[in-house]
Amino acid sequence: MSTVPAQSPTTPVPMAVIKPWHTRLRERLFGYAIRVILQGLITVWAVTTFTFFLIRLMPGNPVDIKIDQLMQQGIPYEIARNQAMGLFAFNPDEPLPVQYLAYLGNLLRFDLGNSITNPGVRVIDQIAAFLPWTLFSVGSGLLISFALGVTLGTAMAYWRGSVFDNVLTAIASILYGIPDYIIALLLLIVGGVQLRLFQIGELRGAVDPGIAPGLTLEYIGSVLKHALLPVSTYVLASVGGWILTMKSSTIATLGEDYIAVAKARGLPERRILTAYVARNAMLPLVTRLAISIGFVVGGSVIVEELFQYPGLGRSLLRAINSRDYTTMQGIFLVISISVVVSNMLADLMMGWLDPRIRLGKGHRD
Amino acid sequence: MKRLLIAVLALALVLGMLPVAAQDTALEAPEGTLLGTWPYVLPPEHNFNSFVTTGGVNTNLNLALYRNIVQLPPALFMWATGEYVPLLAESWGFTEDNSAYEITLVEGATWSNGEPITADDVVNTYAFGRVMNWAHFAYISDVEKVDDRTVRFVFTTEPSLLAERLILKEPIVYTPSYGDLVDRALELIANENATAEDYAALQAELTSFRPDELIASGPYTYTMDDVGDAYMTLRWHPNSIFSDDVKFGEIRLWAGETEATTPLVLSGELGHSTNVYPASTIEAFQAQGIRMIALPRGYGAALLFNHGVEPLNIKEVRQAMAYAIEREENAFLTNGIGATATQYMAGILDEQVPLLMTEEGIAALNRYEYDLERAAELMEAAGFTRNDEGKWVDADGNTIRLEYTFPAEFADFAGAAQNAIDQLNRFGFDITARALPWQEAAEAIRQSDFELSVWSWGSASPFASRHFFAPTQRFNYTDLPEGQRGINFEMEFEWEGELINLDTMIDEVSNGLDAEEQRRRADKVAKIINELLPFIPLNVELSIEPLNEDLIAGAPPDGDPILQNPAGGGDHWMIWYILNGLVEPTDITRNYAG
Numbered sequence: 001m002s003t004v005p006a007q008s009p010t011t012p013v014p015m016a017v018i019k020p021w022h023t024r025l026r027e028r029l030f031g032y033a034i035r036v037i038l039q040g041l042i043t044v045w046a047v048t049t050f051t052f053f054l055i056r057l058m059p060g061n062p063v064d065i066k067i068d069q070l071m072q073q074g075i076p077y078e079i080a081r082n083q084a085m086g087l088f089a090f091n092p093d094e095p096l097p098v099q100y101l102a103y104l105g106n107l108l109r110f111d112l113g114n115s116i117t118n119p120g121v122r123v124i125d126q127i128a129a130f131l132p133w134t135l136f137s138v139g140s141g142l143l144i145s146f147a148l149g150v151t152l153g154t155a156m157a158y159w160r161g162s163v164f165d166n167v168l169t170a171i172a173s174i175l176y177g178i179p180d181y182i183i184a185l186l187l188l189i190v191g192g193v194q195l196r197l198f199q200i201g202e203l204r205g206a207v208d209p210g211i212a213p214g215l216t217l218e219y220i221g222s223v224l225k226h227a228l229l230p231v232s233t234y235v236l237a238s239v240g241g242w243i244l245t246m247k248s249s250t251i252a253t254l255g256e257d258y259i260a261v262a263k264a265r266g267l268p269e270r271r272i273l274t275a276y277v278a279r280n281a282m283l284p285l286v287t288r289l290a291i292s293i294g295f296v297v298g299g300s301v302i303v304e305e306l307f308q309y310p311g312l313g314r315s316l317l318r319a320i321n322s323r324d325y326t327t328m329q330g331i332f333l334v335i336s337i338s339v340v341v342s343n344m345l346a347d348l349m350m351g352w353l354d355p356r357i358r359l360g361k362g363h364r365d
Numbered sequence: 366m367k368r369l370l371i372a373v374l375a376l377a378l379v380l381g382m383l384p385v386a387a388q389d390t391a392l393e394a395p396e397g398t399l400l401g402t403w404p405y406v407l408p409p410e411h412n413f414n415s416f417v418t419t420g421g422v423n424t425n426l427n428l429a430l431y432r433n434i435v436q437l438p439p440a441l442f443m444w445a446t447g448e449y450v451p452l453l454a455e456s457w458g459f460t461e462d463n464s465a466y467e468i469t470l471v472e473g474a475t476w477s478n479g480e481p482i483t484a485d486d487v488v489n490t491y492a493f494g495r496v497m498n499w500a501h502f503a504y505i506s507d508v509e510k511v512d513d514r515t516v517r518f519v520f521t522t523e524p525s526l527l528a529e530r531l532i533l534k535e536p537i538v539y540t541p542s543y544g545d546l547v548d549r550a551l552e553l554i555a556n557e558n559a560t561a562e563d564y565a566a567l568q569a570e571l572t573s574f575r576p577d578e579l580i581a582s583g584p585y586t587y588t589m590d591d592v593g594d595a596y597m598t599l600r601w602h603p604n605s606i607f608s609d610d611v612k613f614g615e616i617r618l619w620a621g622e623t624e625a626t627t628p629l630v631l632s633g634e635l636g637h638s639t640n641v642y643p644a645s646t647i648e649a650f651q652a653q654g655i656r657m658i659a660l661p662r663g664y665g666a667a668l669l670f671n672h673g674v675e676p677l678n679i680k681e682v683r684q685a686m687a688y689a690i691e692r693e694e695n696a697f698l699t700n701g702i703g704a705t706a707t708q709y710m711a712g713i714l715d716e717q718v719p720l721l722m723t724e725e726g727i728a729a730l731n732r733y734e735y736d737l738e739r740a741a742e743l744m745e746a747a748g749f750t751r752n753d754e755g756k757w758v759d760a761d762g763n764t765i766r767l768e769y770t771f772p773a774e775f776a777d778f779a780g781a782a783q784n785a786i787d788q789l790n791r792f793g794f795d796i797t798a799r800a801l802p803w804q805e806a807a808e809a810i811r812q813s814d815f816e817l818s819v820w821s822w823g824s825a826s827p828f829a830s831r832h833f834f835a836p837t838q839r840f841n842y843t844d845l846p847e848g849q850r851g852i853n854f855e856m857e858f859e860w861e862g863e864l865i866n867l868d869t870m871i872d873e874v875s876n877g878l879d880a881e882e883q884r885r886r887a888d889k890v891a892k893i894i895n896e897l898l899p900f901i902p903l904n905v906e907l908s909i910e911p912l913n914e915d916l917i918a919g920a921p922p923d924g925d926p927i928l929q930n931p932a933g934g935g936d937h938w939m940i941w942y943i944l945n946g947l948v949e950p951t952d953i954t955r956n957y958a959g
Contacts, residue, residue, distance in 0.1 A: 060804035066418065068807055074824050074831040075500050077844045082498040086568040087418055117419040118410050120573035125409045188628040201619065201634045205594025226594075308620045310407055310594045318406065322419065323804075 036347050040340045047336040048107070048329075052100055055328050061092045062116050062323045089119040090325070103329065112330040117322045123330035126315060131297065131334065133206050134304070134311035137227050138296040141234025146289055148235070149242020154278045156243065157250030168243065176240030181302040184233045188306065203229050204308045230307050234300065238292075245288070250281040287346045294342030298335045394601045394614040397950025398957035399943070400636035400916055402619040402626045403427045411592055413576040415538045416493050422579065425597070430639060430937045431618065434944060435599065436536035437582040437607075439468050442936045444661075444827060445926030447720065449533055452944070453482065453582055453606075457533060460517070463524040463878065466505075466532055470514040476539050477581040477602045484510040489540035491518075492550040496567050501535070504528035524878055527828055534935050539580035546571055584608040584944070585616055596620060612919075612949035617957075630655065636916035636954065637939065639932060642909065643776055644701025650911045657702075658920070660938070661716050661931040662908040663825025665707060666699050666781035668901040669810060669818045669836055673853040676765060677816065681747035683898040687733040688740035689792040690785055696904035698784040700777045703909045707902045708732065712894035713832040713887065714823040715905050716929065721829040723881075726888025730895045740792060757793040766795045769817040772803035781903050782819040810840050813850035822902050825934035829887035830875035837899050843868040854899040867893060908932035919948040 019027075060068070063084045070080035106113055112123035152172075156165040175183075192200040207213075208222045253259065254277060262272050301313035308314075312331055319327035405411065405425035414421040415436065426432040433441075439454035449457065457468040474482040491508040494501060505528060507519040518532055540547045546567070553559050553567055579586050584607045585599035599616040602608065619629055627646055629635040631653060642650070647657060668686070670677040677683065692706035709718045710733050718727060741751075749757045749765070756764045771782035779800065786796045796817065801809065809815045820840065824831040838844045840851040856868040867890070874886045910932065912920050921927050921938060930936040942948040950957070 058804065059802065059808040064808075065804065069418075071839050071844075072821070072835075074826055074834050076834075076838075077846065079498065079500050079503060081846075083500070086496075086498050086565070087572055089569065089572075115410070118412075118417075119569070120412075120575060121409050121420065129407070129409055185628075189631070192628055193631040196632075199634065200628050200632050201595065204596075204620070204625075207594065209593035209595070209598075210590075302624075305621070306625055308595055308625055 033348065036344045040344045043340050044333075044336055047340075048333055049100075051332045051336070052103060052329060053096070055323075055325055055332075056096060056099075058323065060323055062088050062090050062325065063092050065321075065323050066117075088116050089114060090116040107333075112333070113326045115319075115324055115327050117324040117327075123327050126327060127312065127330055127334055130310055130312045130315045133309060134298075134313060135296060136223075137230045137309060137311060138234055138300065139293070140227065141231045142238065142289075142292055142296055144231065145235045145239040146242055146285075146292075149239050150246050150278070150282060150285065152239075153243045153246025154250050154273065154281065157247045157254065157281075158273060158277070160247075160251065165247075169247070172240035172243040174240070175236055176244060178237065180233055180237035180300055181306065183236050184229070184303045184306045187229055187233060206310050226309075230300075230303055230309050233303050233307075242285070245285060246281065249284055250277055253277050253281040256280070283350075287350060290342050290346030290349060291339070292342075293345075294339035295335075297338040394603075395612050397613045397615075397955045399613040399616045399948070399950070400619070400634065400913075400954065400957070401431070401616060402621065402629070402635055402638045402640065403431060404622045404625075405592070405597055405618065405620060407594065408589060408592060411589070413542070413579040414572070414574060415536070416497050417572050425592075426599075427639065429933045429935050430939055431599065431616070432536060433935060433937075433940045434583040434607075434616075435579070435581045435585050435587075436538060437605075438534050438536045438935065439470075440533040441941055442530065442534070442827065443927065443930065444936065445929040447827070450941070453537060454533070457529075459524055459529075459878065464520055466518045466520070466524070466529060467511065468516055468518075468532065470516075471606055472514065474582065474606045475604045477586045477604050478539075479604050480539075480580075482537065482582055483513050484516045486537055486540060487516040489547045489551070490535070490538045492547060492554055493538070493540065493543070493571060494535070495554055496550050496564060496571060498568075501528070501531045504531065523876060525876060526878060526880075526883075527830070527875055530827070537582060539582070542576035542578060542580060543571070543574060546574060581605065584611045594620065607944045610946040611943060612946045613943070616943075630911050630913070633913060633915065635911070636913050638911050639908070639937070641703075641777075642911070644703065647701060647703065647909050647911075656912045656914055656920075658910045658912050658923075658928065659702075660908045660910060660928060661714065661825070662703075662906045663714070663931045663933045664821035664823045664835070665704070665714065665905040666778050666819055666903045667822035667836060668781075668785055668903055669815075669820055669840065669852055670898075670900060671813055671816050671818075671853055672855070672899070673813060673850065674767075674816050676747065676749070676759070677767075679747050680897055681743040682749075683901070684733070685740040685743040685747070685792075686789060686794075687898055687901050688736045688743065690788045690901065690903065691735040692903055693735075695781055695784045695788070699781040699904050700906055702907075704777065704904045704906045707904055709891075710895050710902060711891040712822070712837065712902065713829055713891060717827065717829075717832065720827070721832070721884060722887050722891060723884045726884070726891060729888070729892055737792060744793075751793055755793050756795055764795045767797075767816045768799055769796050769819075770799045770801050770806055770809055770815050771819045772806040773800035774803050777906060778819045778821075785819075785903065810836075811845055811849045811851055813853050819903075822900060823905070825931040828875040829883065829890070830871055830873075833871040833874065833887075833890055833894065837894065838868060838871055841868075841899075852899060854897075860893060865893075914951075916951055916954045917948055918951050921947075 066084035066087060067077065067080045070083055071077060115121040115123060115126065152168060156168055159165055188200055191197045203226060206223065206226050207219065211219050211222050213219055259272065259276055262276050298313065301317045303309070304311040304314040305317060316328065316331045319331065403426065406420050410420040411425055412420050418424065422432060422436065426435055437453040439457060440449040440452055442449050451471070453470060453474060454468040455471045457466070459466055470482055470484065476482055488508050488510050491501070504521055504525050505518045506521045509517045509519065511517050518528070520528065549567060553563055578588065581602065582605060584601055584605040586602055587597060587599050591598040591600065596617050596619045599618065601611065601614050619626060619635055623640040623642055626635060626638055626640050627642065630638060630650055651657060670683060672678050687710070696704040696706045708715045709727065709730050711718050711722065711730055713721050744757055749759055752758045752762070752764070758764050769782055769786050771779050773779060783798060786798050789796055806818065807820070810818050810820060820836055822835050824835060826832065836852060837854065841854050841856065842850045843856050845851050857864065857866050870886070870890050874890055875883055877883065914920065919942065921942070927938040927941065930938050939948070
């Protein structure tokens with residue numbers, strides 16, 4: 001159906017300056033990018049503000065928690081409060097708006113402040129120390145499980161109904177339903193305790209003590225060895241989801257007309273599977289992958305604790321337990337930014353992959 | 366002649382070297398690794414400051430155990446005998462006029478860097494302590510050097526056994542690591558015109574200060590290179606007074622809390638742990654043949670009442686609840702073999718009752734043996750009757766509906782609460798449970814925003830006043846900030862014909878040096894608590910610590926008096942056993958390379 005507006009035959013038609021197609025495309029892409037980035041910035045500010053107030057609504061502040069611990073030792077309240085107030089760089093009586101403005105002011109100077117419960121330790125240093133390990137372990141797990149899931153899901157859909165499909169569907173469904181920390185415990189108890197496949201102590205942490213960091217075989221080998229259990233956990237915990245999603249997406253794609261046309265044209269099976277089926281079936285997974293990448297930064301608190309992997313999740317758990325507001329804020333900010341950025345990337349990527357999204361519904365060129 | 370001269374010189378050389386060789390042998394590090402655990406923190410948080418409670422030496426070395434073998438306190442308390450045994454001090458005691466307390470350091474004691482440990486180190490440690498508002502200064506006004514090895518602690522008011530314990534249990538710190546902060550602390554204390562702001566400013570500097578090294582008085586120390594993700598290592602050094610005695614060359618502390626150390630215990634890679642394990646995990650350890658050592662934990666689970674809520678403000682109702690709960694069952698569901706039913710109901714942990722009360726005082730206590738008939742009589746005496754459904758109702762026919770909040774994360778308290786609810790509901794109450802994050806549950810108690818709750822009672826202290834403190838004072842308006850009512854238990858009331866202040870009575874129960882007089886005071890407070898039940902002490906918890914005898918040899922047998930020392934409070938049996946070489950490596954851990 002044509003959507004060209006009717007024009008009066010008496011009205012002279014102005015000579016439109018028709019820009020080349022690539023210029024128009026660039027302008028639209030640029031406008032789209034600006035919109036997405038602005039949305040991202042507003043989202044980060046909103047999330048930052050929300051978390052700032054939310055964590056202060058949690059029962060107990062750092063001083064209260066310390067007072068509680070000291071009173072547990074039989075120290076009267078007044079003495080406990082005096083001690084606690086001296087230990088932390090935090091004044092619980094300072095009005096919230098004042099704290100918030102100070103926080104925003106520091107943020108604008110890219111200063112995340114110092115840890116409240118550990119005066120003298122910069123939050124940015126804590127994040128810098130722990131973030132790389134989480135990025136490495138959770139990120140590797142995500143990419144491996146994505147690759148495995150896409151490959152197996154496609155194959156299962158293509159040979160649907162086969163023994164291979166049925167067995168893997170059952171396994172994927174089971175894995176999908178098991179939380180990561182249960183898988184971590186099973187790996188430790190079954191592999192380390194019952195089957196004695198490895199010494200648990202040797203695989204804890206991120207690297208063997210005494211090995212100097214560097215691009216040496218020894219260091220890289222040690223890092224890979226220590227990442228084995230957490231990465232395996234993340235892969236096992238998430239691969240089921242990727243497999244099942246990819247399988248259902250592939251089945252839907254297999255029913256599309258263009259697949260029938262491709263077959264009718266006599267294209268080879270391999271080409272149909274890779275260039276036509278897998279490529280189109282992956283579209284919804286790409287968005288999900290991009291969003292998952294954002295959540296990589298948050299790590300997995302319990303898994304890192306179980307393997308004593310020095311990631312950001314483990315650090316966040318400590319900060320929450322001691323109500324270390326500044327450290328919590330810093331980590332939440334990094335998580336927020338990563339989620340927002342990955343969503344922006346997903347938006348931009350989908351806009352590039354699917355012009356209907358980029359140009360908006362009903363728009364025509 | 367020349368040959369003779371050479372022979373004589375050679376002999377002299379050999380003889381001259383003999384003492385050196387002997388000395389070298391004595392200074393060699395012992396073989397073996399002690400495999401322990403503690404949830405230390407990683408750099409950049411990890412630091413060597415001994416005066417902060419987060420990230421510093423306390424956090425990283427377990428204040429109750431390993432810190433004491435790195436930074437020695439003057440003495441260790443043996444709970445079975447009630448006596449102190451020497452660590453860094455060779456003698457201690459009250460001065461003749463009881464106006465002060467003196468300790469004399471062991472002669473020849475040195476730091477790990479070889480420097481002598483002197484009275485100045487003690488004075489300087491306490492200078493920092495004063496800046497950090499230590500509780501010690503509620504009892505002592507001055508810390509003075511008497512001679513190179515003797516320090517005098519001058520009492521603010523009357524002499525106190527509580528102050529003695531604080532003094533003898535405080536590890537002494539090598540303060541030159543803190544630069545000029547020591548001199549500034551001493552100057553500040555000497556300055557009579559110093560203001561609170563001056564103290565706060567120095568406090569802020571001290572808490573932010575990060576010493577470069579940890580100089581130890583005990584036989585082990587470590588550097589930041591020894592702190593790994595998976596474990597940290599305390600290394601033996603030759604300069605401590607205990608260096609010749611210890612049998613382990615290093616102590617490996619696996620990182621992590623209970624959930625992270627459980628697999629290590631099961632896989633036989635962890636020799637001793639102070640973590641608190643749930644009952645089912647303890648059974649799994651025992652099935653692996655791992656010995657479990659039971660120690661007093663220094664607290665138990667208590668049922669807390671909000672005395673501002675009807676009918677919990679009625680003594681008979683509280684007493685009825687005490688009779689209606691079978692505490693043996695409650696203890697088992699609190700922590701399996703790691704808890705025992707409260708026997709004396711005195712407000713003092715059972716194992717301490719015979720030491721802190723007189724026989725007459727103990728005999729006068731109501732044990733509240735499980736007795737549903739007696740409980741029903743008390744409810745009826747308070748004006749309640751049972752309705753057709755067997756629920757207790759008041760004169761207007763209203764059932765007693767209550768909410769019982771408990772901290773969701775604490776498995777022991779959650780178990781105690783849920784079982785108490787079950788038992789009380791069977792008896793005829795209508796109580797619903799509500800789990801809260803522990804910080805919120807504690808805050809609800811402080812704010813008096815609860816009806817029934819669960820928290821700890823008792824203390825890992827040899828003093829009755831400390832036992833009575835929790836929760837009667839700790840969670841009550843007398844010790845909480847203004848506006849917070851806590852359990853809302855009235856502390857001033859008439860008792861046996863006279864107006865009493867229970868708050869003051871508890872504060873004063875352990876004052877002075879007369880142990881018999883302290884016991885008599887404790888009798889009176891215990892009787893009041895036993896009768897009025899500001900809370901119900903449901904059970905006494907034990908610390909059930911796994912000890913793998915394939916990895917550590919020489920641990921005390923069950924029933925050994927030293928196992929009466931509690932797990933917390935800095936008197937752990939392992940301190941004494943490590944320092945005196947009573948525990949030693951096995952064939953597996955002698956040359957441990959795991």
